[in-house]
Amino acid sequence: MSFRKRSPTSESPMFVRFDRASSPEDDGEYAMSPTSSSQSHHVTAVDYGDQTEDLEYSGAPATVGGFKLRSRKQPKRQATVYESDATCLPPIMVGRQRTLVLCFDGTGDQFDNDNSNIVNLFALLKKDDKNVQMCYYQAGIGTYATPGLQLPGMTTVVKILDDAVAWYLDRHVKEGYEFLMENYEAGDKICMFGFSRGAYTARALAGMLHKVGLIPACNLQQVPFAWQMYKDNSPMGWEMSKGFKKTFSVDVDIDFLGVFDTVASVGFFGYTLPFTASNYAIRTFRHALALDERRSRFKANYWHQPTHGQDNLGDRPEDKLKTIRHGHESREGHGTSKGYRKADRWRESGFSETDVKEVWFAGCHCDVGGGSTPNETPFTLAQVPLRWMVRECFRSNTGILFDIDALLEIGLEPENLFPEVIVPRPMPTSKLGYDFDHPDLASALSPMFDQLAIRPLWWILEFLPVKDRKQRAKDKAWYDSLLINLGRARQVPDHLEEIHVHRSVKMRMDAMGYTPKARGLHPRHIVWVD
Incomplete structure (x- = not known):
């Protein structure tokens, strides 16, 4: 649980651990045993077994009883302070869960002279200690060289096919799956990020983990079979997935899935994979969406509520998937280590639905x-x-470790991220009512790049019919239709009571007279978010 205040003489981050005392007193205070009584420290986090509470700072860290509960009585406990790595945020706490971070780049994207947000986010991560965090980056669809193709021009042709129809989608998903197979240990937290078709790759990997589980290390020969069972949506496919998962796999959850503008379909054929539109194995889902994209091949893939049929599928097998979905997983046959229980605490606390936020x-x-x-x-x-995605990582308490210097380079002040604080909005310094030093203001007023205007060849695809897949609000059922897009903007889902729009959009509207192109953006439903 985050500590909410800090000493004004704070120099280095500290960690506090509470242990239950042998003779508890119902006075709501804590005794503390610091590692050094001669220094004042910035206490940033507390951990005392399997319980968490908000604490309020009320004295120097070396003072007995210096930490008091806000509004509840608890037995006295002993606290020990530990130094943490001052180069990263949040501080590295003793006994913390290791984090596995997987990043999947967009179509044709890799490290180059115009990096995507996936590369930029990867640059922010702490990568120098695999005992606390492991980071995996995968270049985007359409960037892979193809082993065995030595004929002149064939590699280029295959790359174009991969770009156009996601020819090697299975390879992208399976390579992420294999990284988890070889590195996952019980108690690890899995977090994923993706952009464009890389976002779809991340969602497909999460779906594969949910449907067939994670095979233990050193069983790579089973991965192709797992992939075939995952993508098989037939009744027999579900029965086979049930048996495969029970026989070979362990259950894992996705702690955080953050994606940038997921495309609606994979390639020209427009097929979808199980659990890519909704997935109860994901604790937190964050999605950044583009208001002004118009291309037919870049329709947004929104998060959807599961249909009644999908709920029934989720109940198979009854002794496994049903308990996963409703938060009472006993993990019979796979052990119940303390680390594993910690990873699923959100389920054991009564959470059964994914925390979803999609922001435009x-x-x-x-x-x-x-x-x-x-x-x-x-x-x-x-x-x-x-910046928003990084803030959401902290707000969601993912534990993902970020390099402090890298955060400063993109305009994020560490003290505004952890412990999370409410920063008062500055007094207006312009007629528009915005502070010119606000980190998002200059970015919000930057040029927009509409590919239909920049590259007219994209218009060829606008005259071809494309499948449009939607979900009815009443019964959550899916229905498909064919349409010729002709450069029409995206349609905001009409079943939403609240449409979350980032406050930077309002900045752009006020300063430039900007009008978003997205259809169905009704002002009465807009909720401005930071």
Whole structure:
């Protein structure tokens, strides 16, 4: 649980651990045993067994009883302070769960002179200690060289096919799956990020983990079979998945899945994979969406409520998937280590549905996911959703470790991230009512890159019929229709009571007279978020 205040003489982050005392007193105070009584420290987190509470600072860390409960009585406990790594945020706590972070880049994206937000986010991560965090990056669809193709021009042709129809989607998903197979240990927290088709890859990997589980290490020969069972939506496919998961796999959950503008379908064929639109194995889902994208092949893939049929599928097998969905997983046959229980505490606390937040941002596809501008460009629209995604990692208590210096470089002040504080909005310093030093203001007013205007060849695809898949609000059922897009903007889902729009959109509207292109953006439903 985050500590809410800090000593004004704080120099280095500290960690506090509470243990139950042998003779508890009902006075709501805690005794503390610091590692050093001669220094004042910035206490940032507490951990005392399997319980958590908010604490309020009321004295120097070396003072007995210096920590008091806000509004409840608890037995006295002993506290021990530990030093933490001052180069990363949040502080590395003793006994913390290790984090596995997987990043999947967008179509044609890799490290180059116009990096996407996936590369930029990966640059923010702490990567120097695999005992606390392991980081995996995968270049986007359409960037892979193909082993065995030595004929002149064939590699280029295959890359184009991969780009156009996600020819090697299975390879992208399976390679992420294999990383988890070889590195996951009980109690690890799994977090994923993706952009464009890389976002779909991340969601497909999460779906595969939910349906067939995670095979133990050193069983790579089973991965192709697991993939075939995952994508098989037939009744027999579900029965086979049930048996395969029970025989070979362990259950894992996804602690956080953050994606930038997921595309609606995979390639020209428009097929979908199980649990890519909703997935109870995901604790927190965050999605940054583009208000101004118009291309038919870049329709947004929104989060959907599961249909009644999907709920029934989720009940299979009854002794496994049903308990997973409703938060009472006993993990019979797979052990119940303390680390595993910690990883599923959100379920054991009564949470059974994914915490979902989809937020709209100004700009087109690459204005949200990055990659439209050279790396040296000081301000871009893509910086706004990147900062938002990092903030959501802290707000969701993911434990993902970020490099403090890297956070400062993108305009994020560590003290405003952890412990999470409410920062009062500054007094207006302009006629528009915004502070010109606000980190998102200059980015919000940056140029937009509409590919239909920049590259007219995209219009060829606008005259071809494309499948449009939607979900009815009443019964959550899916229905498909064919349409010719002709450059029409995206349709905001009409069943939403609240449409979350980032406050930077309002900045752009006030300063530039900007009008979002998305259809169905009714003002009475808009909720402005930071």
